Amino acid sequence: RSGRTAAEVRADFPILARQVHNKPLVYLDSTASSQKPQVVIEAMNTYYQTYNANVHRGVYTISEEATAAQERARVKVARFINARHSKQVIFTRNTTESINLVAYSWGNANIHTGDLIVLTEMEHHSNLVPWQLLAQRTGARLEFVPVTDDGLLRLDIYQQLLEQRPRLVAFTHMSNVLGTINPVQEMIAQAHAVEAIVLVDGAQSVPHLPVDVQALDADFYCFSAHKMLGPTGIGVLYGKRALLEAMPPFMGGGDMIRTVKLHESTWNDLPWKFEAGTPAIAEAIGLGAAVDYLNELGMDWVQVHEQEMTAYALEQLQQVPGLTIYGPREIGQRGGVISFTLGDVHPHDLASILDQETGVAIRAGHHCAQPLMERYDVPATARASFYVYTTKEDIDALVQGLHKALQIFTF
Numbered sequence: 001r002s003g004r005t006a007a008e009v010r011a012d013f014p015i016l017a018r019q020v021h022n023k024p025l026v027y028l029d030s031t032a033s034s035q036k037p038q039v040v041i042e043a044m045n046t047y048y049q050t051y052n053a054n055v056h057r058g059v060y061t062i063s064e065e066a067t068a069a070q071e072r073a074r075v076k077v078a079r080f081i082n083a084r085h086s087k088q089v090i091f092t093r094n095t096t097e098s099i100n101l102v103a104y105s106w107g108n109a110n111i112h113t114g115d116l117i118v119l120t121e122m123e124h125h126s127n128l129v130p131w132q133l134l135a136q137r138t139g140a141r142l143e144f145v146p147v148t149d150d151g152l153l154r155l156d157i158y159q160q161l162l163e164q165r166p167r168l169v170a171f172t173h174m175s176n177v178l179g180t181i182n183p184v185q186e187m188i189a190q191a192h193a194v195e196a197i198v199l200v201d202g203a204q205s206v207p208h209l210p211v212d213v214q215a216l217d218a219d220f221y222c223f224s225a226h227k228m229l230g231p232t233g234i235g236v237l238y239g240k241r242a243l244l245e246a247m248p249p250f251m252g253g254g255d256m257i258r259t260v261k262l263h264e265s266t267w268n269d270l271p272w273k274f275e276a277g278t279p280a281i282a283e284a285i286g287l288g289a290a291v292d293y294l295n296e297l298g299m300d301w302v303q304v305h306e307q308e309m310t311a312y313a314l315e316q317l318q319q320v321p322g323l324t325i326y327g328p329r330e331i332g333q334r335g336g337v338i339s340f341t342l343g344d345v346h347p348h349d350l351a352s353i354l355d356q357e358t359g360v361a362i363r364a365g366h367h368c369a370q371p372l373m374e375r376y377d378v379p380a381t382a383r384a385s386f387y388v389y390t391t392k393e394d395i396d397a398l399v400q401g402l403h404k405a406l407q408i409f410t411f
């Protein structure tokens, strides 16, 4: 919708004017954390400079302004994912905490010995370990949907697992390693047909794709501000109202209560029942500014831009000798995350050379997805990822860097 070019967008991100090792910074690790536009930085500074106060409690102007700003941010987030009501938007610290909140609050109350939880082989540790801990606490069992050689879920096996009537199904909307975009709407409908509850890990989808939680009919949907142009320290748990109303609090403390006696307390309404203590106020305001920025660009623009960058990158990378790409080749089946290996060059060495020789920043490692590394029999991969500020010149710099690394490592 915006019609702006990535080159124009780049000017909004102060850090992208940086040099590293006397070369322009080429930031290709937005999957780990995105960069921040000036308007997000300014929104947070303005809060600290002109209306810094605690929320919900003060009966003075700047506290009322801070409270209003935080709740405006919540409404913006609710509209951004098309939640029916902003009460369904719980502010957490990050995707990891959002998933843990569901595993402890909904899980402890609803998962029992012998119950089945279905996950997939491509999950991030944050959407795997909380369920392992829940299974250990309750005696539930985990089953996993495998991934094909080119990074797609085995939906036939997903169907078979659903026949065992799991209580809970949890999967990522987009893989942070393979870039695979899963058919979540269809997977949710199939899980609901056997009365399973579905949690979607949206850490890599909300920043990059239009997400409509009502159309998807997700029961829980989780994501982080720092991956979508916002600050670290704040994330979101979206949940269906009836589920959130029925769930016991996750953490106890100030704000999440209605009345407190020495021996027992009653709880506040949604969303505050799940927001104990002083919230991340500046971060909520920053997230609100990030949502405004993305709405200005339009998520359709974001998705199309990233598809263009991904198509160009796949085309260029495939010409690098000895380079192996992991994940779907079809642009419609993947987002702007490309994991790859370059011959037998260790990804860590490759990332260091790229940083030192060309100013290119990519991720190297297991990307908090060790089971997926095992599935592809690699100790680690290199990973390049794209966002609203990525240009073809960035990708050219990466490819030139890879050729330079080949020279260094093959003589």
Ligand SMILES: Cc1ncc(COP(=O)(O)O)c(CN[C@@H](CS)C(=O)O)c1O
Residues within 6 Å of the ligand: 031, 032, 033, 094, 095, 096, 097, 124, 126, 127, 172, 174, 175, 176, 201, 203, 204, 224, 235, 363, 367, 368
């Ligand atoms: C699919 C997916 N699910 C959960 C998380 C966790 O997000 P937090 O904001 O850290 O809680 C991430 C964050 N993945 C980063 C850090 S490992 C990456 O470099 O891939 C993710 O990609």
